[in-house]
Amino acid sequence: MQLSDQNTYSVQGIDPHYLVEQFGSPLYVYDGTTIRRKVTELQHAFPGINMKIKYACKANTNLSILRLMREIGVELDVVSPGELEMGMIAGYEGSQITFTPSGVPFEEVREAVEAGAIVNVDSIPLLEWFGQTYGNTKPCLIRIKPNVAAGGNVKIMTAHADSKFGISVLLLDEILEVVKKYNIKIIGLHQHTGSDIKDAEPFLKVADILFETAKHFPDLEVIDLGGGFKVSYLPGDAITDMDLLGKKISERFEKFCSEYGRKLQLWFEPGKFLVSESGYLFVKTTVVKEDPARHFVHVDSGLNHLIRPMMYGSYHHILNVTNPTGEIKPYNVVGYICETDTFASDRNLPEVRPGDVLAFLNAGAYGLTMSSNYNARFRPAEILIDHGQAKLIRRRETLEDLLKTQIEI
Structure with a gap:
């Protein structure tokens, strides 16, 4: 203002x-101009990287905001069937939507898959069900919990050991066993550390954990580092230095892709940062x-x-x-x-x-x-x-x- x-x-x-x-x-x-500026700010922080923005629409689900996001090339991350339907009403294709549930009834996951959305599997029981139900016929991502505490209020920290979100990285052997058992088509790994993270170090720490974990999955297409960038609340408030963060993560990501043997796509899921x-x-x-x-x-x-x-x-x-x-x-x-x-x-x-x-x-x-x-x-x-x-x-x-x-x- x-x-x-x-x-x-x-x-x-x-x-x-x-x-x-x-x-x-x-x-x-x-203010639509501010939304456009924040999207551009994130895009410009990762020059030369095959990067995709997935708006975490739980932050604001008004259809006009969703349509504005679609207009400027931002895809969608949803956490419920209602958000999924809103996204499709706003004009998104199912393939442009990622469904990131948290302990939901498996029937909700089925609805998302049938709509064409890509599911982000957040538990061993869901991974087992997904394998039994779809085998190798449908792609999915796995949400890894890196056991790293970072962010603002504890209510919005989502990657620490006591968090309900994701599958602990310590259960990697069990994850691999289920994936192999059903030949599940894992196309990406995901993590979300939390919200209001202003320093690059927590992002780099969890990125390294995800990159190391990714070496156990030979057919990946995507690494999804979530969101949680700090926004300014008080005048002069410290915020995430997006250019510095982009530079450091890009360097690590390119090194990982070189070691992995091919280039992958890098995803981010900002919500609050954009709106x-x-x-x-x-x-x-x-x-x-x-x-x-x-x-x-x-x-x-x-x-x-x-x-x-x-x-x-x-x-x-x-x-x-x-x-x-x-x-x-x-x-x-x-x-x-x-x-x-x-x-x-x-x-x-x-x-x-x-x-x-x-x-x-x-x-x-x-x-x-x-x-x-x-x-x-x-x-x-x-x-x-x-x-x-x-x-x-x-x-x-x-x-x-x-x-x-x-x-x-």
């Missing part, structure tokens, strides 16, 4: 106040409560719309869009849910008044996809701004939406 010389904010030149007036508050807004910075949650201030202990800013939203601060302790930078030059004061910014739903504590903001519009930044990932109707509240509308035009891509919910699946008895 840009602040002009006139001290007014805009998204691609569009005033947030106009958006709130037109589409209501609270309101999710996504987080594109998103804003605009809210209106309802009450400013000057308590002896704290000044509270109450807004017309809550953890039902953005649960990340309460779930992960995540930081979202907040702007006072209406009064950007006001006197700086400390506030607790809180929601309207009948539960503690604090967005920010002791946050220094330009003076906030009832009716002021606030913007939560980095709201493009895991915002609406993790939202709920708690307290019988409606989910907000979503807007995509692309090529300077603001378009409604999800309408605001109504009471009818909340009641339509209920049955009176």
